[in-house]
Every structure is written in C-alpha cells, then in structure tokens.
C-alpha cells in the first residue's frame with residue numbers, strides 16, 4: 259500500500275473480482291471492513307443486490323463473427339464518449355482503503371476512460387480529485403444539508419470552477435438508514451482523516467456512526483496502520499474540540515422534496531442534475547418533470563432500507579416509463595462482466611460500481627482499481643462474443659430471461 263512507488267502487481271492467482279475481494283479481506287482492518295460491508299438492518303437488500311443477477315439467464319446467438327467487439331456505449335454520457343458503459347459510483351472516505359483514496363480511484367478511471375462520481379464526504383477535495391482524474395471526474399455527489407444550503411452552494415461553485423459536468427443528488431437518504439452493525443462495530447473515522455471538502459471539522463451525516471464521530475473510542479494503532487500508514491492529517495480550520503462543542507454535525511435535510519429542491523438546484527447551477535436513488539417508475543417521472551438530466555437507479559448498495567427492491571428488478575419498469583427521454587443508469591451488486599451485460603439487456607444505458615473499487619484500492623491502490631475495471635472489461639468482452647453481440651447496441655432485451663419466464667412460454671413464439 260504505497261501510493262507513490264512502483265505499483266504492486268495483483269497476484270496471478272487472482273482472476274475475478276471475487277478473488278480480489280478475498281485478497282482484500284486478508285488485510286483490511288476490521289473497522290474498515292465493517293464500514294464497507296455495512297447494510298441496513300438485517301442485510302436482506304445487500305444479499306438481494308448480489309443474488310438478483312443469477313435469476314436472469316442469457317440466451318446466446320451463434321455464428322455471428324464476434325472476432326472484434328466494440329465496448330463503447332452507443333450514446334454519449336455527460337457529453338463524452340467513454341470506453342465502457344461502466345463508471346465508478348460515489349463512495350465516501352476512500353482513504354480508509356488506501357492513502358491516496360479518491361485521487362487513486364480518479365486516476366484509474368482516467369487511465370481507463372470511464373467516469374467517476376465523487377462523494378461530498380471524500381477525503382480529498384473536489385479540486386484535488388479533478389486534478390488527478392481530469393475529465394473522468396464528471397459528477398459531484400451531494401446531499402442537501404439541513405440549515406446549511408450555503409455549504410451546498412459553495413460546493414456547487416467549486417465543482418463548476420473545477421470543471422465537473424454534473425451534480426449527482428442522492429435522493430434516497432432523507433435520514434440515515436437503520437444500520438445497527440456500524441454502531442456495534444464502533445466505527446469512527448480515523449483521527450488523521452478529514453472530510454476535506456469542508457473547511458470546518460464537521461462530522462458527516464451518513465456512512466459513519468454519528469454518535470461516535472467525536473466521542474467514540476480512539477482509533478486503534480492497528481486501524482491506523484492499515485487504514486492510512488502515511489497520510490498526514492489535513493490542517494483544521496476549527497479545532498476538533500471547538501467543533502465538538504458547537505455540535506458541528508452536518509445533517510441531511512429530511513424535508514427534501516421534488517418541487518422545492520429540484521427547482522432550487524436548477525436555479526442554483528447550470529450543471530447537469532442527476533438524481534441517484536430512483537426505485538419507483540413514478541419517481542422516474544418526477545425526476546424528468548423536475549428537470550433531471552438523468553437518473554441512477556440505486557438502493558445505495560443496500561445501506562439505507564432493508565428488504566428494498568434491487569435496482570435490476572425495477573429497471574425494466576423504469577426504462578418503460580422513461581421511454582428514452584433521459585439516460586437511465588443503475589448500480590448495485592455488479593461484480594462480473596455478465597452482470598453489466600444483463601443490466602444493458604434490460605435497458606440500462608450505463609452501470610456503476612461501488613464496493614469493488616475498495617477491494618482494488620486496498621490491495622494495490624490506483625493499480626488495483628485499474629485491475630477491477632480491466633477485469634470487468636475483459637469479462638464483458640468475452641460474454642459479448644459468446645452472446646453474438648458485436649457492439650453494445652446489439653445487446654437486446656430478448657437475450658435475457660428468467661427461468662420461470664422461459665418455461666411459461668412453453669415453446670410458444672420463437673423460443
């Protein structure tokens with residue numbers, strides 16, 4: 259885990275993201291692991307996000323000369339031609355997995371020409387990450403903050419100045435989900451790490467045990483060694499004790515709503531506004547009605563609401579509702595090139611990954627993230643060749659079916 263010297267090589271026996279995950283877990287500090295894998299309540303949504311892919315079977319076509327396949331998306335996204343229909347979803351505090359954190363992730367995205375969304379609660383700043391990832395750093399993910407819209411405006415202005423293309427508004431988190439696991443594991447951001455997009459020492463609203471942000475047990479030496487052996491603490495504008503006494507906790511505005519807040523955002527910036535966390539076709543309609551440039555179907559990696567539908571299961575209904583008016587993207591549980599294929603077959607324009615990036619970061623920093631992207635690319639390419647698809651546009655709805663759907667056809671129609 260050295261961000262500057264020769265990149266470590268991923269061991270040859272690691273062949274899939276699943277192998278990489280196992281390798282990552284050999285070294286990842288328990289506190290970081292608990293944070294990464296955390297989900298709402300009993301974890302049904304997390305399991306569903308992984309299992310849903312195997313319920314869809316693929317029906318290949320043969321003899322179609324797939325000696326060469328083109329993996330580029332058929333349409334521009336964020337006004338750019340990407341190499342793959344795949345991006346890196348925003349996830350907070352990536353320094354937990356590697357000292358170079360979001361800077362390493364962004365650099366890997368840039369080298370593979372895929373997009374990256376930065377979490378507001380990153381450990382490197384909007385500007386630093388853009389500098390590292392260039393045009394791949396397309397979106398700043400945002401929560402609207404209760405009583406602190408001034409901070410939202412400041413972040414938006416910085417994203418505009420730094421060349422971001424979009425504000426990605428996370429709409430699935432009016433409050434943090436019930437996440438007892440995180441509280442039980444006494445998660446607390448290591449003391450040398452900061453939410454560096456803020457000049458004051460705030461505790462973030464999500465993805466951490468709020469009560470313990472300032473009062474929790476000290477981070478252990480082992481946690482520090484694994485989470486960040488070399489990253490120097492960022493300077494603090496407000497000493498931690500002062501922040502604590504002022505109760506400086508950023509809270510997501512629980513009154514967030516389509517009418518007021520989309521209007522406010524549209525009036526505040528001319529950047530594209532994407533909404534992340536759509537799960538109902540009627541919300542897809544609301545998003546379009548209120549001027550969203552695009553949407554990401556997502557259940558926040560199973561971290562918010564337990565027994566929630568998976569993005570893949572609602573994808574066909576949302577694609578039907580949207581009917582091509584804006585791009586429809588998806589995240590949640592994508593671990594294989596075949597998963598990307600199925601999402602595209604069911605109508606997604608583009609997909610995003612969250613946790614696999616952390617496995618790459620933990621094992622080999624920027625090089626590890628690049629390995630994750632390359633592996634998904636290689637797998638998708640093979641699946642497309644075996645499916646008889648020469649380009650992404652040839653991935654069609656009728657190429658995937660559930661077993662019950664197939665059997666219920668009983669030999670009627672072409673199948």
Ligand SMILES: Cc1cc2nc3c(=O)[nH]c(=O)nc-3n(C[C@H](O)[C@H](O)[C@H](O)COP(=O)(O)O)c2cc1C
Nearest residue numbers: 347348349350377428558559589590591611612613
């Ligand atoms: C550790 C972690 C932190 C996350 N932080 C954020 C965040 O700050 N903002 C956000 O909108 N989504 C966040 N997410 C959700 C991801 O953007 C994405 O929806 C999810 O990880 C996709 O599922 P996957 O991890 O199964 O690929 C986070 C996810 C993880 C795993």
